[in-house]
Amino acid sequence: MYRYDDFDEAFVRNRVAQFRDQVERRLSGALTEEEFRPLRLMNGLYLQLHAYMLRVAIPYGTLDSRKMRQLALIAERWDKGYGHFTTRQNIQFNWPRLTDVPAILDALADVEMHAIQTSGNTIRNVTADHFAGAAADEIADPRPVAELLRQWSTDHPEFQFLPRKFKIAITGSPNDRAVTRAHDIGLRMVTQDGQPGFEVVVGGGLGRTPMIGKVLRDFLPQADLLPYVEAILATYNLLGRRDNKYKARIKITVHETGLEEFRDMVEAEFPARRALFAGGDQELLAQIEAAFAPPAFRNAPVDAYETARAADPVFRAWADTNLAAHRHPDYAIATISLKAHGETPGDATAEQMRIMADLAARYGHDELRISHEQNVILPHVHKSDLPAVHAALKAVGLATANLGLVSDIIACPGMDYCALATARSIPVAQKIAQRFDELKLEHDIGPLKLKISGCINACGHHHVGHIGILGLDRAGVENYQVTLGGDGTETAAVGERAGPGFAYDEIVPAIERLLRAYLEQRESREETFLEAYRRLGPAPFKAALYPEEGRRDAA
Amino acid sequence: MSRRFTPKVVTANALIEGDVIYLTADDRWSKQHHEAELIEDEAHAEIRLLFAQAQPDRVVGPYLAEARPGAHGPEPVHFREAFRTRGPSNYAHGKQEAEAH
Numbered sequence: 241m242y243r244y245d246d247f248d249e250a251f252v253r254n255r256v257a258q259f260r261d262q263v264e265r266r267l268s269g270a271l272t273e274e275e276f277r278p279l280r281l282m283n284g285l286y287l288q289l290h291a292y293m294l295r296v297a298i299p300y301g302t303l304d305s306r307k308m309r310q311l312a313l314i315a316e317r318w319d320k321g322y323g324h325f326t327t328r329q330n331i332q333f334n335w336p337r338l339t340d341v342p343a344i345l346d347a348l349a350d351v352e353m354h355a356i357q358t359s360g361n362t363i364r365n366v367t368a369d370h371f372a373g374a375a376a377d378e379i380a381d382p383r384p385v386a387e388l389l390r391q392w393s394t395d396h397p398e399f400q401f402l403p404r405k406f407k408i409a410i411t412g413s414p415n416d417r418a419v420t421r422a423h424d425i426g427l428r429m430v431t432q433d434g435q436p437g438f439e440v441v442v443g444g445g446l447g448r449t450p451m452i453g454k455v456l457r458d459f460l461p462q463a464d465l466l467p468y469v470e471a472i473l474a475t476y477n478l479l480g481r482r483d484n485k486y487k488a489r490i491k492i493t494v495h496e497t498g499l500e501e502f503r504d505m506v507e508a509e510f511p512a513r514r515a516l517f518a519g520g521d522q523e524l525l526a527q528i529e530a531a532f533a534p535p536a537f538r539n540a541p542v543d544a545y546e547t548a549r550a551a552d553p554v555f556r557a558w559a560d561t562n563l564a565a566h567r568h569p570d571y572a573i574a575t576i577s578l579k580a581h582g583e584t585p586g587d588a589t590a591e592q593m594r595i596m597a598d599l600a601a602r603y604g605h606d607e608l609r610i611s612h613e614q615n616v617i618l619p620h621v622h623k624s625d626l627p628a629v630h631a632a633l634k635a636v637g638l639a640t641a642n643l644g645l646v647s648d649i650i651a652c653p654g655m656d657y658c659a660l661a662t663a664r665s666i667p668v669a670q671k672i673a674q675r676f677d678e679l680k681l682e683h684d685i686g687p688l689k690l691k692i693s694g695c696i697n698a699c700g701h702h703h704v705g706h707i708g709i710l711g712l713d714r715a716g717v718e719n720y721q722v723t724l725g726g727d728g729t730e731t732a733a734v735g736e737r738a739g740p741g742f743a744y745d746e747i748v749p750a751i752e753r754l755l756r757a758y759l760e761q762r763e764s765r766e767e768t769f770l771e772a773y774r775r776l777g778p779a780p781f782k783a784a785l786y787p788e789e790g791r792r793d794a795a
Numbered sequence: 796m797s798r799r800f801t802p803k804v805v806t807a808n809a810l811i812e813g814d815v816i817y818l819t820a821d822d823r824w825s826k827q828h829h830e831a832e833l834i835e836d837e838a839h840a841e842i843r844l845l846f847a848q849a850q851p852d853r854v855v856g857p858y859l860a861e862a863r864p865g866a867h868g869p870e871p872v873h874f875r876e877a878f879r880t881r882g883p884s885n886y887a888h889g890k891q892e893a894e895a896h
Contacts, residue, residue, distance in 0.1 A: 267810070269852050287855055289875075290882055290889045291813035320888055335888065338811050584885045655875060656883035664878075666885045716873055 241304055241607070242387050242531045244352040251395070252349045255356060259283050260342035267339070282362075284355025285341055288659045294333045294341060295358040296348060300368035300386040300410075301329035303608040305597035310351040312593035318344050323593070325578060325586040327612045327650055327701055328407070329367045330358055334657055356394060361402045363393035363473070369411040369418045370611035373534065374573050374619035376565035379429045380436060382412035384529040385465065388521065392466055399473050403480030404488035406473070407445075414730065419612060421453045421732035422446050422704055424490045425472060427465075428730075436462045442472060442502075443494035446698035450734045451491040454499050456506065466521045467513040468506070474513070475505045535605035537568045538622050548627035555630050558641040561683075563626070572623055574604075576616040576633060577640040577648060581677040585651040585669050586614030595636045603629050612701075613650055615643070645682040646690055646755065647673035650701055654694025654711060655718075661694035663711025663718040664744075668692055671748045676755075685755055687768045689728065704728035706770045707754065708735045709747065720747040722754070724781055725773045736778060738785050750785050757784030803840050804831035804869050805847045806879070807857035815879045815890070816854065818847055824854065826890060828880040829868030834859075 266276040284295040311331055315323045318340045319333040326332055348354055357364055366386045373381040409423040420426025426441035438460045444453025460468050476490045494502050549556045564573040579585050596616055600608045603625040609617035621629055633639040642648050654665030669692055676682045691705030702708030708723035719741040726735030742750045761780050762772045805818035816824040817831035834840045840859055847857035860876050862869040871877045882889020
């Protein structure tokens with residue numbers, strides 16, 4: 241893991257000192273709310289529906305036990321004993337007092353964390369594949385590059401007042417687990433003639449105008465990354481619309497300018513940018529790479545794993561669902577579901593955080609990851625340790641075997657917390673998960689991505705859910721629209737709206753009808769919901785969602 | 796013809812806690828919606844909002860929210876305002892937490 245150097249340490253500590261002073265000046269009346277608001281947002285502090293909310297960056301989703309324990313401490317000392325992991329690999333604390341926030345930021349700085357640029361029209365937390373450095377299908381670990389981008393983008397003077405926020409995601413694997421095609425810039429590691437580089441995708445995004453990113457460069461040599469990304473940002477910074485907030489993201493800039501012209505402008509800017517980088521970035525990258533050296537994998541028998549699998553059906557179910565292939569054959573990537581049926585997606589109590597930290601320290605080469613799907617990952621677990629890991633997780637309600645199933649729902653905080661929301665998300669997710677648990681159908685239904693957003697800004701990624709749910713306010717009543725056929729992977733697609741929305745108490749039965757129709761229509765157990773939807777089109781699913789219309793048509 | 800004015804309360808978030816608060820007729824800030832002053836006159840609403848805006852040392856983002864008379868005082872009209880009177884639905888946190896004790 242990357243460790244702060246003296247520069248990082250001084251920078252973060254200075255920021256905390258500045259913010260402490262800013263809070264004091266706000267309280268004394270020296271700063272108005274209008275003056276203070278952009279300052280608090282620069283430090284991740286929002287004012288939400290019921291309280292302040294502090295959004296803390298977890299760069300490229302990587303934590304160690306020390307950081308996780310500190311998050312637990314913060315949750316207990318200054319919040320209500322839990323934290324909420326988000327779709328951008330951040331953690332949010334929902335109940336801090338304004339006067340406590342400087343102390344929280346100091347506590348974060350103690351473990352080399354911060355909340356800088358988790359809000360505002362800047363480059364946000366750089367996200368990465370949550371299996372980075374562990375996945376069997378990976379070309380290279382994308383995190384050193386993500387760390388380089390983090391250092392480059394943090395407090396970058398040219399990019400502190402962009403037309404709108406800017407999100408970068410990176411994957412080192414051909415199987416895109418980082419939703420790179422729905423980011424302002426998506427980077428996919430590729431090789432050409434044995435040389436490492438990136439496919440550069442630009443102008444993806446969700447929100448009110450969802451767009452799949454377009455390939456700006458199919459191969460960018462690794463050494464050119466920062467100057468090229470800087471050329472993209474500089475072009476966007478000039479072209480991007482500042483007259484209309486809803487047209488200010490780079491996806492609109494690229495769409496309105498045209499990909500070819502936008503590319504020409506970036507390429508025209510690129511040489512001058514490249515000339516400014518004298519190789520210092522590559523030296524820095526080499527140092528960062530050393531910090532991400534793979535752990536010393538253990539060579540030991542895996543018999544204990546096979547024995548437990550054979551003897552314990554609960555363990556077997558968990559192993560079948562929550563483990564992924566590791567690059568080392570004796571290891572597994574274990575995903576800890578934060579989606580226990582009926583619980584809040586992405587929430588972990590302080591006790592749970594400590595257990596996960598302990599397990600990482602004891603069995604996981606001291607690494608933890610946060611996924612954009614709001615789960616926690618132990619990326620390096622020797623298979624012989626998996627039964628012990630599972631037993632420890634089970635004791636604190638963290639052994640739910642539902643990864644990638646209908647109850648593994650992404651849900652934004654929605655109107656239970658968020659000031660922008662137009663409807664609730666969390667209780668809809670809770671009810672869907674509980675319903676399918678009662679029906680004992682989710683393993684039969686198989687792989688499914690269900691994603692819920694409580695407003696059009698789409699933090700819950702509903703557009704790229706196989707089933708997406710969007711909560712809206714229709715004439716003063718919560719109303720839920722369903723989209724079908726979305727996909728957040730390398731075959732990214734935006735889901736299509738199925739038809740009129742459903743009331744709060746109608747949405748769960750509607751999803752049940754939809755999935756029962758899938759079970760009836762699929763060719764075999766192997767055909768997933770998304771495959772069935774692609775084969776059949778929307779008609780049979782719409783018929784299940786809107787049976788009344790079918791009856792009217794037949795009459 | 797201009798639209799008929801619908802009754803309002805002045806609401807905001809408390810500067811330090813961030814908690815939802817309401818302006819009362821006797822110029823206090825209450826955490827309870829039913830203690831709010833129900834304002835039925837548009838000109839008076841503007842005066843009360845200005846009064847709230849003049850207290851940046853205590854409140855953030857005051858605005859007028861629709862309300863209606865109820866048995867124990869004003870009640871919220873929109874579901875968003877109803878949630879603000881209670882707290883989130885997934886945990887008994889916020890105002891509902893205080894009420895449970």
